[in-house]
Structures are given as structure tokens and as C-alpha cells.
Amino acid sequence: MLKPSDTWKWYYNETNKSLMLDLGRDMVFSVNLPQKLLVNSAFQENEFSVDDASSYHKFKQQVDVLPLSEPRKAELALNSVAARRFHKPVQPKSWFFSSQGGDFAPEEGEIVHLRNCFSEGHFMVVEVGESASICVSVSLRDFSLTESKALKFGEPIKVMHDRFAKANLHTQFETYAMVG
Missing domain, CATH: 2.30.30 (SH3 type barrels.)
Incomplete structure (x- = not known):
């Protein structure tokens, strides 16, 4: 199971045009939020905060009841944390x-x-x-x-x-x- 760390870092990868999360040990997670939906702070390096870790645990606990593999549950929880922190304010659809x-x-x-x-x-x-x-x-x-x-x-x-x-x-x- 993936456990949050205070060494994790959010950053924007210009080459891939994607928000990324450096998980350490040569592991990087690519967030599924399109560039146009990101707040300005997403384009700078950001620490994976205590709030991010708390959200990750909350979201991970919720998705544990779903019929998904462990990697998919972690992917869903990380994308959810990114959306919570970096999604621009938008109108409902x-x-x-x-x-x-x-x-x-x-x-x-x-x-x-x-x-x-x-x-x-x-x-x-x-x-x-x-x-x-x-x-x-x-x-x-x-x-x-x-x-x-x-x-x-x-x-x-x-x-x-x-x-x-x-x-x-x-x-x-x-x-x-x-x-x-």
C-alpha cells in the first residue's frame, strides 16, 4: 500500500504538460487534471502537505470499499487529492x-x-x-x-x-x- 511521505513533491512538468507528484525512489505520478483546470500555484513546486496526506487517507479509506485493484485505489485517491488542492473554481456542469x-x-x-x-x-x-x-x-x-x-x-x-x-x-x- 502507498503511504504518504513528507518527501513527496508536486510539480508541473512542461514537457508532458501535466501536474506530477514525485513519490521518491524514482516513482512519479501523473495527475489527470488538464492544464486549463489548474490553479496558478500548481505551476510551482509544492510540498505534499499534512492536509494532502489527511485527504489522501480519507479518500483511500472511502475507495477501499470499491471493487478496484490496490494500484487503481491509490490512483483514484491521488487524483482526488490533486483535484481538491489544485482544481480551479469552475461553474457546475x-x-x-x-x-x-x-x-x-x-x-x-x-x-x-x-x-x-x-x-x-x-x-x-x-x-x-x-x-x-x-x-x-x-x-x-x-x-x-x-x-x-x-x-x-x-x-x-x-x-x-x-x-x-x-x-x-x-x-x-x-x-x-x-x-x-
Whole structure:
């Protein structure tokens, strides 16, 4: 299992046009956030902070219930930490999702359910706002937003809270476990 270290460093790689996390011992993680979504501080070297480590542990604990391999869980947790820390403020893109009614108030790290006429799936909330939150897809399958646009595993999107529903993880993933 990957354990956070105070020697980890965030930096922007101009050649790859990607935010990176130097994990030491010749290991580097490439974050999935596009350059246009990064705040200015992402283009400087930054330490992997105590807050980052705390978020990593919270996100990792949440994704441990998902039917993913350990490397995929670590990837999802690290991309979630990067989105929480370096994602630019953006407007919600809620039109891609169906309203699920109610007055849902998600918590950071919570797994939620989103749907539209093309897909339905689970997402993890990585940054909670007053009426909308940034969440990342936790499914290995692409989540279709339209006929030609999809969210990939770990990709972030900001969504209004009325689109979220509580995820029923135990029922959902016990079914997967019985098949394998």
C-alpha cells in the first residue's frame, strides 16, 4: 500500500504538460487534471502537505470499499487529492445529469450516485461547495455525458447537489463480488 511521505513533491512538468507528484525512489505520478483546470500555484513546486496526506487517507479509506485493484485505489485517491488542492473554481456542469430531487448535502469523500439518459454511476465527492461539489468518477467504465462525450475513471466534474443521490454501495458491490 502507498503511504504518504513528507518527501513527496508536486510539480508541473512542461514537457508532458501535466501536474506530477514525485513519490521518491524514482516513482512519479501523473495527475489527470488538464492544464486549463489548474490553479496558478500548481505551476510551482509544492510540498505534499499534512492536509494532502489527511485527504489522501480519507479518500483511500472511502475507495477501499470499491471493487478496484490496490494500484487503481491509490490512483483514484491521488487524483482526488490533486483535484481538491489544485482544481480551479469552475461553474457546475449539472446539465449533463438528471435531477434526483431532494436536498442532498454530501460530505467530502462520500460516494454518490449520478445518472443521466446515457449512464449511471458512482462518484466520490472531493470538494464540497454550498450548492455544488467537485466529484470524480470511480468507475473503470467511461460515464457517458452525451453521445460523444464521456468522463473517464478519476476525472473530475462539478455538479449541483440536487443531481446527487446517496450511493447504495453494499448492495451494488456485493453483486459484483459474487460474480468473480
